[in-house]
Amino acid sequence: MNFKTLARIGLFATLGLGAFSAFADTAQSVPSYHYGQHLDVKKVVAIHDDNANQCGIVTAQMDYLDSHGQPHSVKYQNYATGACHEGG
Template identity: 55%
Template sequence: MNFKTLINASLVALLGFTAISAQANTQQMDDSSVMQYRYGDRLDVKKVLSVMDDQSNACGVVNTRMVYLDSHGQQQTLQYRTYASGGCHES
């Protein structure tokens, strides 16, 4: 193994750890009482009360939480992933 290969392997490992750290930082809104949306889930939404991102100034995929009333008038909370564009453009 030469020096260039060692540097490349170290760079890949560093980028992997950075990606894991970034993913951990986007998991701020996790809560066991919140339903995690999966593609294809059927939702019973009568009225949306609020929608918020966990990072309002982010650019990229973030956790989003929606609070809504179902057809029985019960308040529900749903978390899903969306693309936030609030931090994509410099002012």
Template identity: 40%
Template sequence: MKISKVAIFLALGSLGAQAFADESHSTVATRQAPIENYTYVTKLDIKKVIAMTDAADQCGPVPVQMTYEDSHGQHHVLQYQVMGTGCSNG
């Protein structure tokens, strides 16, 4: 009887932890800046680069993202195209 109570307690506790983890993930997603697509007429105001994603291992243009801070302290995510790293010279 005692073991079944412990098992029920652990099962309910793990469900509560999963629900809490899902809630914190959605909060992070709402704080993330929207993705802006780069064009040749885009005016850039980059004070500090925070992060950049790596190019995919494909041959051809692939999207990468740069997260940066502008001169007003706002965070932006800029998506642009680069040549993938999967092309061989042979």
């Protein structure tokens, strides 16, 4: 094996471990928002709504940073209008 082959193996191994750790982070349970709950939201990073083809109340997820820069996620109920057709 030459240096280029070893470097490629190392690169793919590193990328694979990074993908695995990212998957492990998403496997954690995300708490659900309840009415009146205080959220320390400094910046919204992302909003996920995987139910775009549904109409009505769906579960969405917001990823955000608090005032100390720490990342958090919370699930909440949202009204999706992806598959709603007005007027027929």
